Amino acid sequence: MSVSPAVSGARIMAHIDALARCSEQPDGLTRVYLSPELRAASELVLGWMREAGMCARIDAIGNVVGRYEGDALRLPCVMLGSHLDTVRDAGKYDGALGVVTAIECVRALAAQGRRLPFAVEVVGFGDEEGARFGATLLGSRAIAGTLGPKVLDLADRDGVTLRAALADYGLDPAHVSDAARPREEILAYAELHIEQGPVLEAEGLPVGVVTAISGATRLAIAIDGTAGHAGTVPMGLRRDALAAAAECVVAIEARAARTPELVATVGRLEALPGAVNVIPGRASFTVDVRSPRDVDRAAAVADATAAIEAICARRGVRARVDRTHEPHRTVRAVAEVAARPRDRRRGVRGARAAERRRSRCHGDGGGRRYRHGVLALPRRRQPSPRREHHGRGRRDRSARPAAVRRGVPTAAMSAAARQRVHALHDRLRAFRDALTAVTPRTPGSDA
Numbered sequence: 429m430s431v432s433p434a435v436s437g438a439r440i441m442a443h444i445d446a447l448a449r450c451s452e453q454p455d456g457l458t459r460v461y462l463s464p465e466l467r468a469a470s471e472l473v474l475g476w477m478r479e480a481g482m483c484a485r486i487d488a489i490g491n492v493v494g495r496y497e498g499d500a501l502r503l504p505c506v507m508l509g510s511h512l513d514t515v516r517d518a519g520k521y522d523g524a525l526g527v528v529t530a531i532e533c534v535r536a537l538a539a540q541g542r543r544l545p546f547a548v549e550v551v552g553f554g555d556e557e558g559a560r561f562g563a564t565l566l567g568s569r570a571i572a573g574t575l576g577p578k579v580l581d582l583a584d585r586d587g588v589t590l591r592a593a594l595a596d597y598g599l600d601p602a603h604v605s606d607a608a609r610p611r612e613e614i615l616a617y618a619e620l621h622i623e624q625g626p627v628l629e630a631e632g633l634p635v636g637v638v639t640a641i642s643g644a645t646r647l648a649i650a651i652d653g654t655a656g657h658a659g660t661v662p663m664g665l666r667r668d669a670l671a672a673a674a675e676c677v678v679a680i681e682a683r684a685a686r687t688p689e690l691v692a693t694v695g696r697l698e699a700l701p702g703a704v705n706v707i708p709g710r711a712s713f714t715v716d717v718r719s720p721r722d723v724d725r726a727a728a729v730a731d732a733t734a735a736i737e738a739i740c741a742r743r744g745v746r747a748r749v750d751r752t753h754e755p756h757r758t759v760r761a762v763a764e765v766a767a768r769p770r771d772r773r774r775g776v777r778g779a780r781a782a783e784r785r786r787s788r789c790h791g792d793g794g795g796r797r798y799r800h801g802v803l804a805l806p807r808r809r810q811p812s813p814r815r816e817h818h819g820r821g822r823r824d825r826s827a828r829p830a831a832v833r834r835g836v837p838t839a840a841m842s843a844a845a846r847q848r849v850h851a852l853h854d855r856l857r858a859f860r861d862a863l864t865a866v867t868p869r870t871p872g873s874d875a
């Protein structure tokens with residue numbers, strides 16, 4: 429049974445627009461953690477959750493949490509949601525889409541009087557972006573119980589500490605650990621999110637499924653050469669730090685291109701003293717390397733480091749390479765793990781092709797965007813002559829999310845687990861239907 433007839437795409441869009449008005453500035457969208465704007469957005473979300481049949485509250489770290497009980501009280505939950513904070517000058521769908529759509533799905537369940545064999549909780553995380561305190565994911569880390577006490581001393585650019593901001597928001601900084609949830613209370617977490625890359629739009633697809641959350645390694649490189657007069661030092665006698673850095677940048681780009689799904693970005697490059705008539709004596713740059721496979725990332729970082737050292741040695745300049753960020757292991761998403769072997773091959777191939785296309789046309793330097801991982805795209809159906817007749821830009825509405833289309837090997841599961849999986853698929857279908865109903869038909873109409 430599908431809940432899709434009661435899911436309203438129009439209401440989802442109206443609620444996203446309402447959230448977009450909770451902003452620091454009238455002509456853009458900025459809504460940082462524990463701000464009056466986040467409070468206003470949270471109040472809207474609390475109201476929508478209650479209308480949808482949920483019990484709703486703000487937890488100890490400022491997340492909005494709504495709960496729709498299952499067919500018995502206090503069952504473990506499937507957790508849905510996304511973040512309510514934004515980066516500065518954000519897009520209105522980032523975060524809001526996942527919260528609003530999840531509430532809409534619960535509203536549809538409640539309208540039909542349906543209860544599932546598990547509870548559904550919707551969370552609007554108060555902090556995901558880290559735009560205010562410089563530390564990301566405070567909301568979900570609090571729920572996971574991994575927030576250390578030191579974070580309370582973090583300060584924003586006005587010197588306001590997290591401790592003080594929590595108190596201003598009406599929360600007790602001594603009790604942020606109350607937001608933590610025991611592992612056994614949460615069966616699974618799923619998040620609907622806009623794609624922060626160009627692939628789905630280029631493919632004309634309404635939805636894809638994340639198959640991995642990529643780990644990232646970051647390096648800071650400083651090169652010391654010899655500054656000199658631009659007019660008097662012959663080319664053969666120069667130790668130009670910036671020219672060495674430029675050669676390193678190109679070598680890193682070429683190394684990244686050799687590994688499928690791996691990306692490497694030099695996002696910042698500085699030269700000193702930085703004058704038009706002085707040979708740069710010092711150059712520094714950053715490198716950000718990401719891959720859904722830790723072994724690929726480690727190999728690329730080692731190769732890039734070796735290339736930097738070789739280039740600098742040949743040019744007679746000194747290089748220092750510092751590792752400024754090393755992630756926990758890459759997380760493989762459930763959708764891919766659960767896929768049947770034959771279809772998994774296709775899924776992985778599709779994802780690799782998508783990532784190759786993405787890496788060719790999109791040098792994403794943002795710290796967090798690839799966190800959303802690699803997309804396994806459902807193969808596009810061959811258009812029938814009739815469908816072709818509708819012309820370019822018409823979406824194939826029969827395209828289904830890969831996880832729904834693939835199915836999972838349910839034969840080996842217990843009856844209860846099978847029921848949970850099927851219920852999850854119902855939710856995925858509802859997401860798909862709601863998304864398909866609101867996806868703009870012409871690329872770039874509002875994103």
Ligand SMILES: [Zn+2]
Nearest residue numbers: 511522523621
């Ligand atoms: Zn986001």
